Each structure stands twice: as C-alpha cells, then as structure tokens.
Amino acid sequence: MTTSTRVSARRLTKRFGDFTAVDGIDFEVRAGEVFGFLGPNGAGKSSTMRMVGATSDRSGGELSVLGLDPSHHGTQIRSRLGVVPQEDNLDLELSVSDNLYVYGRYFGLPRRQLRGRIAELLEFAQLSERAADKVDNLSGGMKRRLTIARGLINEPELVLLDEPTTGLDPQARHLLWDRLYSLKQDGVTLVLTTHYMDEAEQLCDRLVVMDKGRIIAAGSPRELVDRYVTKEVVELRFPAGQARRAAPRTDGLARRVEVIADRLLLYTDDGDATAEHVASSTLQPVSTLVRRASLEDVFLSLTGRQLDD
Amino acid sequence: MLPTPFRPLSYFWVSFRRTWMSTLSASFFTPLLYLASLGVGLGSLVGHGQRLASLGGEDYLSFVAPALFAGTAMQVAIGQATYEVWGACNPWSGAYRSMQASPISTGQIMAGHMAWIAARALLACALYLAVSAAFGAVKSPEAVAGLAVGPLTGLAFAAPLAAYSVRARHDQPFSLVFRLLMLPLFLFSGTFFPVSQLPVGLRYLAYALPLWHAVELSRSLYAGTFEPLAGSGHVVYLAAVAGAGLLVARRSYEARLSR
Structure with missing residues (x-):
C-alpha cells in the first residue's frame, strides 16, 4: 500500500450465516479518484460499503481504510469519513438545519464552528431557502442532497455513497452528479456503488464490476468497454x-x-x-x-x- | 470537544425541544389528576382520611402518593424504551443509523439513549414530587433523595425492555407490554393497597418484581422512615436489574446495528 492509497482490500469477505455476501474481493482506491462498484442488486456492493465504512465487521480477509484497520480503529476511521447510505437516514421530524446540527454534534464539532459549516453546506446542497423546513416536506432529490451535505459535515477525506441517485428523476440525478463532480474537483476521494451504467460512466475514474459477491472485471469505463465488448x-x-x-x-x-x-x-x-x-x-x-x-x-x-x- | 459518549444526547435534546411543552404539561397534570381523585377523593372514604395501622400508620393520600412517584418513573421508562427505541432504528427517524456512521460506537448509542431515558424519568419525578408536596403528601425532606430513585427505577425497566425493542420487527407487541406487564405491576405492587392483602403466592411474586422495591423505597423516603438495611436492599435489587438489563441491551444493540 502506498501513501496515495485510501482503501485497500485483500480477499475481503462478508458472510451472514451460510450466505456469502462478499466473496474474497481485492481492490484499491487511490487518493482523489472516483471509484465505483457497479453491479445488480444483491451483488455485495452495500455489504462492502458497510465494511469500508467501519459499521460492519468483515468475516475474513484484510481491509485498510485511510491506513487503519476498521476492526480496531472504527471510531478514528468514521471520524474522517463521510457516509451517504442507500436509504436516507435523516430525521423527518426535525428541520433541515437541525439535521445538520445534530449530525455535526455527533462528530464533536463545536456549536460556533457548526453555524458557519451548516450555512456552507446548505449552499452546497442548494437548500439555503429550506433551512427551517421539516425534512418530511422535502422532495426526494432534496432529501438526497441533504443526506450528502450531512455526510460532508466533518470535511471528510473520503466519502462513501451507496446508490446515490437511485429513485430520483433525471433532473435531480443530473443536479446530484454535478454536486459530486464539484467535490471531486475539491480533491475529495469518492467511492460509490450504483446499478446505473450511465452513472458509473459519468462519474467513475475506475470501477469494478461485481456479481454474486465477486469482482468480475476492473478498469476505467473505457478500458472495460474496449476489453469486453x-x-x-x-x-x-x-x-x-x-x-x-x-x-x-x-x-x-x-x-x-x-x-x-x-x-x-x-x-x-x-x-x-x-x-x-x-x-x-x-x-x-x-x-x-x-x-x-x-x-x-x-x-x-x-x-x-x-x-x- | 464534546466527549463521544455524550454526543447522542444532542439528538434527544434537539428532538425534545420540539415537544417539551406537551411532555411537561402531561407530567404535571397527570399526577395532579391522580392525586386529586385517588389521594383526596378515594382517600376521604378509606379511613375517612385518618391514619390507619394497615397502611403503615399513614392516611391514604400519604400512602398512595409515593407509590405513584415510583409508578411515574416506570411509566416514563416503559414508554421511552418501547416506541422510542424501536423508532430510533427505523427509517422515519434513522437516529441510530446516523449515529452509527459517526465516531459514536454502538455501545455508546445504547448508553446515550438509556442516559436520556433516566433523565426523562428524573424530570417527570421532580415534577411529581413538587405536585405531591403541594398536596401535603411529603412528610420528610428525605423525599428529595427519592429523586435518585426515579432514574434508578427508570433504568431497571428501560434497559431490559430496550434490549427487546431494539430487535423487534413490529411495534404491535408493545401494546401487550403496556397491558400485560405495566398495568398489572402498577396495580398490584403495593401501590394502591399493601401487598399484605394479596394471596401468599402473589405476594411473593410482587416482592420479586422491581416496582414493589421502588414503591417501598419511595414510601420510606416520603415518610422519613428510611432504614439503611431494607433501603439498601431495595437499591441493590433495582441496580442489579438495571445492570443486567444494560448488559443484555448492549448485546442486543450490537446484534441489531453491527451486522
């Protein structure tokens, strides 16, 4: 592993009882790139993301995230990660800005610092006007943008996005891609899963294709097309x-x-x-x-x- | 920087700020109604408001008031440890899932929520104490020490129940918890009449369950008749139930959240 490696996995495995969700995969994510997991539902993408996000223990193999082992340094890793889960886990009863505030407190950010950070993130998510609204009243695309903004509260070096645009209409998707692209421009490393090939083509520098818990191909979108079709x-x-x-x-x-x-x-x-x-x-x-x-x-x-x- | 174990409290506090008015008024008016109807109304019939040897030398109002104090802690804890815990790991709240993505550990999520429930029990008990004092049911300044009984009783109920709720798939069983667990305990734990009136078998059952210990403890503190030996027995019992509950809850939270 070199200093420019953000995530590295060797024979990474996740089992739930008799079922093997992730079956000994190898991959490496480099600093500043957008790395994708492409595959159908049930391919093992989300299980992989949860292991990388240090919220689920691996069943076998080796895993290093930001140079640390998630089994022993979960807290340190999570404090430097941004996580955007597949299902928005916003609190629907709280306001847009309270969702950001509470999440910021989980990371130990002081109140005064948070005030400025929340304003920035609302701007980024194009939600400044909706700051006081209850999250329940937002559209699907707005909720997604808020979930992403929330994942950025701690200025993470690495952001994990699980199916970031699933269920959104085309306009909302393009707006999101644009936001993610601007993050990449700022030097943030992004890891995302998707089952949309256009999303993978638009965003990913490199990707792996997963099926039934295994990686069946790896490369840049162009390389993969040239090699296999x-x-x-x-x-x-x-x-x-x-x-x-x-x-x-x-x-x-x-x-x-x-x-x-x-x-x-x-x-x-x-x-x-x-x-x-x-x-x-x-x-x-x-x-x-x-x-x-x-x-x-x-x-x-x-x-x-x-x-x- | 806010130490990690305290961070989950930000969530509960911000959520509480939205509903504190209705919560506090319920915690104020419910005891007011209970004490007026049972303590004063029913109490005027029981021994005509006089002190009775069968009630440990108390009039009925002074007998029932400390029991309702313990009952308040139980009710708050059960309500919080069922629907609130269950809701916190479900999609419309996402509270636990988002804490999990932060530096907060699963054990800290559990401990944070239990600490919050203990604080809610304390708040409800403090309001109750004030209301019951206004009714003249508090005979001794020791009753202030009873404020510690609130959170302790709350945890003895909340921790084991949370262990169950966090893993529950549906919320229907919770109504059974209220009807088949909370209501019988509330009615038969020496609250409205002494357990000596119960048949022998049921009497020992009452001794074995947490609310009776909390009621006895509160009663001795309200009356100023606290005896160190019996009193510490009750405290140890409640602490043991709470402690065991926390251990089981810890495992339950891990099983549900860290898959």
Missing part, C-alpha cells in the same frame, strides 16, 4: 416473442449476438455497415438502432444478464 452495438427490435427465432439468421453479421426479451444486440466494430447488412437480409426487425457500446453491454457479456434484472 466491441466499439458499437446494433439493436434490433422484433415483435413480441420473435427475437429468439430470428437470432440464428444473424450468423456472420456481427462478432457476437445477445438476445434480450424482444431485442437482438449485434456487437460490431462498424455499426453502420452492420445495419446495412441487416437491412438487406431476411431479418426484417421493427426498428434498428446503432449506438456506442456501454458498461451495460460489458455486464451483459460477462454474465449473460442485464444490470437491473
């Missing part, structure tokens, strides 16, 4: 139930073909050329779409399943 994808849509029957007739049209519900995905380096071949074939899809390959395709090619299955 072709540059482009031609999506063919068919009437209900006909995609599978049409699949054999794509022989020779693409490097690889995947069937998803009513669609065929043709992986190819030249999408337009493939689309032309399709047009002159006997396939006759309802619609044809040429697009760049994404992390969704990486996951599909690695597991044969879609991310949000």
Whole structure:
C-alpha cells in the first residue's frame, strides 16, 4: 500500500450465516479518484460499503481504510469519513438545519464552528431557502442532497455513497452528479456503488464490476468497454416473442449476438455497415438502432444478464 | 470537544425541544389528576382520611402518593424504551443509523439513549414530587433523595425492555407490554393497597418484581422512615436489574446495528 492509497482490500469477505455476501474481493482506491462498484442488486456492493465504512465487521480477509484497520480503529476511521447510505437516514421530524446540527454534534464539532459549516453546506446542497423546513416536506432529490451535505459535515477525506441517485428523476440525478463532480474537483476521494451504467460512466475514474459477491472485471469505463465488448452495438427490435427465432439468421453479421426479451444486440466494430447488412437480409426487425457500446453491454457479456434484472 | 459518549444526547435534546411543552404539561397534570381523585377523593372514604395501622400508620393520600412517584418513573421508562427505541432504528427517524456512521460506537448509542431515558424519568419525578408536596403528601425532606430513585427505577425497566425493542420487527407487541406487564405491576405492587392483602403466592411474586422495591423505597423516603438495611436492599435489587438489563441491551444493540 502506498501513501496515495485510501482503501485497500485483500480477499475481503462478508458472510451472514451460510450466505456469502462478499466473496474474497481485492481492490484499491487511490487518493482523489472516483471509484465505483457497479453491479445488480444483491451483488455485495452495500455489504462492502458497510465494511469500508467501519459499521460492519468483515468475516475474513484484510481491509485498510485511510491506513487503519476498521476492526480496531472504527471510531478514528468514521471520524474522517463521510457516509451517504442507500436509504436516507435523516430525521423527518426535525428541520433541515437541525439535521445538520445534530449530525455535526455527533462528530464533536463545536456549536460556533457548526453555524458557519451548516450555512456552507446548505449552499452546497442548494437548500439555503429550506433551512427551517421539516425534512418530511422535502422532495426526494432534496432529501438526497441533504443526506450528502450531512455526510460532508466533518470535511471528510473520503466519502462513501451507496446508490446515490437511485429513485430520483433525471433532473435531480443530473443536479446530484454535478454536486459530486464539484467535490471531486475539491480533491475529495469518492467511492460509490450504483446499478446505473450511465452513472458509473459519468462519474467513475475506475470501477469494478461485481456479481454474486465477486469482482468480475476492473478498469476505467473505457478500458472495460474496449476489453469486453466491441466499439458499437446494433439493436434490433422484433415483435413480441420473435427475437429468439430470428437470432440464428444473424450468423456472420456481427462478432457476437445477445438476445434480450424482444431485442437482438449485434456487437460490431462498424455499426453502420452492420445495419446495412441487416437491412438487406431476411431479418426484417421493427426498428434498428446503432449506438456506442456501454458498461451495460460489458455486464451483459460477462454474465449473460442485464444490470437491473 | 464534546466527549463521544455524550454526543447522542444532542439528538434527544434537539428532538425534545420540539415537544417539551406537551411532555411537561402531561407530567404535571397527570399526577395532579391522580392525586386529586385517588389521594383526596378515594382517600376521604378509606379511613375517612385518618391514619390507619394497615397502611403503615399513614392516611391514604400519604400512602398512595409515593407509590405513584415510583409508578411515574416506570411509566416514563416503559414508554421511552418501547416506541422510542424501536423508532430510533427505523427509517422515519434513522437516529441510530446516523449515529452509527459517526465516531459514536454502538455501545455508546445504547448508553446515550438509556442516559436520556433516566433523565426523562428524573424530570417527570421532580415534577411529581413538587405536585405531591403541594398536596401535603411529603412528610420528610428525605423525599428529595427519592429523586435518585426515579432514574434508578427508570433504568431497571428501560434497559431490559430496550434490549427487546431494539430487535423487534413490529411495534404491535408493545401494546401487550403496556397491558400485560405495566398495568398489572402498577396495580398490584403495593401501590394502591399493601401487598399484605394479596394471596401468599402473589405476594411473593410482587416482592420479586422491581416496582414493589421502588414503591417501598419511595414510601420510606416520603415518610422519613428510611432504614439503611431494607433501603439498601431495595437499591441493590433495582441496580442489579438495571445492570443486567444494560448488559443484555448492549448485546442486543450490537446484534441489531453491527451486522
């Protein structure tokens, strides 16, 4: 481990009874980067985050967070971390600013210092006008921004975000991405989990793809696409139930073909050329779409399943 | 910097600031009503307000007032250690989960909440003491020492119950706790009549349960008849129940929160 390493895990394992949620994973998070865990629900992302956040003990392997072992230095680690859990754990009965105040007191911040910090964070979360409102009255996106702002109260070196934009509408998501990006600009190291491939592509410098408790691929979003799939994808849509029957007739049209519900995905380096071949074939899809390959395709090619299955 | 073990109290204090008016007025008017109806109203029938040997040489008001003091501590503690503890680990509050993400440890979360409940019991008992003194039910300045009985009694009930509540999936069982645990204890622990009136089996059951000890202790302090041997026996008993409860609660909190 070097001085620029913020988190390092070797054969990290978490078991609940007979069930192995995290199955011996290795990863390293470097200072100043945005590191992502991409995978479907139940892949072991949240369990990993809770171990890194020093709120859940590991069942095996080695883990170092900010150079400390969470089993022995939980308190010290948590005092330097920002945690944004999957479910907002705000107090709905308290006001926006009281939520920040109380949380700041948990970190031992003096009242006077907190007053200024709360004003800054409200500004950051674009909630200054709502400071006195009960949290219950905020929209989903506002609650999420408040949860993130609260996680920053102790000016953490490392921020853990578990599914930061799940359940938000597109506008609220973009606003959040923008806030997270500005944190990165300030030099804060971010670790996030997501099952949205566009989120991973937008935010992450490096990521690992998780499935069933294991890491099945690692790299930057671009590297992963280059390594596991072709540059482009031609999506063919068919009437209900006909995609599978049409699949054999794509022989020779693409490097690889995947069937998803009513669609065929043709992986190819030249999408337009493939689309032309399709047009002159006997396939006759309802619609044809040429697009760049994404992390969704990486996951599909690695597991044969879609991310949000 | 505020030492870590005290930090959870910020949460309870800020939440309390929102509801203190209704809490304090309930803690003031409930004893007022009880003492007026039972102490004065019923007391005028029981021995016509005279001192009775069967009541340990007290009139009925002076007999029942210290028992309600102990009962107040119990009621506050049970209410807090059921719905409040359960709520604190649920989504609409998130209180425990957010404390957990901070430097506060799981044991400190438990200890902090128990300390808060003890403080609430103390507050309710202090108000009760003032009201009962106004009724003339306090015969000895020793009753002020009874203020320590409030938090002690509160913890003896709160700690074991919190151990249960923190792991409870639903809140329905809590109404059973109120009906099948709190109400019988409140009625039969030598509160409204001496336990000597109970059949022998039930009498020993009353001796075995915490409220009777708290009632006896409060009664001796209200009347100024505190005897060191019997008194410390009651204190040791309540402290043992509270201590054992805290140990179990500690394990329960770990099991629920540190998975």
